Amino acid sequence: MAALLIVGAGKSGTAIGRAALEAGIDVRILESRPDHIEEVETQLGKVVTTLGSGIDPIDLERAGIRTCRWLIAATGSDEVNLVSATLAKFEFGTEVVLARVVDPRNRWLFGPDMGVDHALDETQLMAELAVGRLTE
Numbered sequence: 001m002a003a004l005l006i007v008g009a010g011k012s013g014t015a016i017g018r019a020a021l022e023a024g025i026d027v028r029i030l031e032s033r034p035d036h037i038e039e040v041e042t043q044l045g046k047v048v049t050t051l052g053s054g055i056d057p058i059d060l061e062r063a064g065i066r067t068c069r070w071l072i073a074a075t076g077s078d079e080v081n082l083v084s085a086t087l088a089k090f091e092f093g094t095e096v097v098l099a100r101v102v103d104p105r106n107r108w109l110f111g112p113d114m115g116v117d118h119a120l121d122e123t124q125l126m127a128e129l130a131v132g133r134l135t136e
Contacts, residue, residue, distance in 0.1 A: 003028055005068040005094075007054035007084045008075035009040040012100060012122075016072055017044050030054055030063040054084035057091060065092045073099040074120075078106045082114050089115030 004020050006013045009031035017027045021044060028048040031037050037049045052059025054073060065071065071088040073081035081099040088094035101107050101121040110119035 002026070002069035003064065003067055004070040004072065005030060005060075005063055005065050005088075007031075007060075007071065007073045007080070008100075009033075009036040009049070010074070010076060013072070013074040014040050014043060016074055017047055021046060028064050028068065030059060054080050055087070057087055060084070060087060060092065065094065068094060070094065070096045070098070072120075073097070075100070076102055078102045078109070082109060082116070085110075086115040089117075 003026040005028045006017055007030045009029050013029065017029060020027050029040055030050050030052055032053050034051055037051055040047065041049055048064065050059065050063035052062060054060065054075060065088060071094045073084035075081055078101065085097045085099040089097045096117050097115050098118045098120055099110055099116045101110050101119050104121060104123045107119060107121050110116045
């Protein structure tokens with residue numbers, strides 16, 4: 001079974017992990033804060049967690065990136081998300097890389113040149129949904 005590595009176990013990363021587990025995907029999470037590791041293990045149960053940084057190739061390897069088909073960089077930092085994405089795609093050859101855009105002004109950085117296959121810009125998605133509802 002192909003695995004998904006999520007970098008960041010905050011609200012977004014945990015929600016993505018829950019949805020992936022429900023879809024039958026093997027989920028691994030790399031998180032830098034020990035309290036978030038404990039919380040995500042309690043909430044999600046069947047998930048492999050690793051304490052470490054998404055910008056450290058050694059930590060990504062310890063988290064099992066070489067066995068993962070997908071990586072989602074879901075931290076609250078554009079810088080960490082971009083570095084994680086770049087390492088995943090170009091250092092480890094991860095097939096599909098998604099990265100969360102925290103600051104919409106940085107959206108232009110989140111593209112194939114940085115290893116990002118799909119940018120997850122929550123602000124832009126919310127704006128599009130809101131305007132769509134207003135114009136119905």
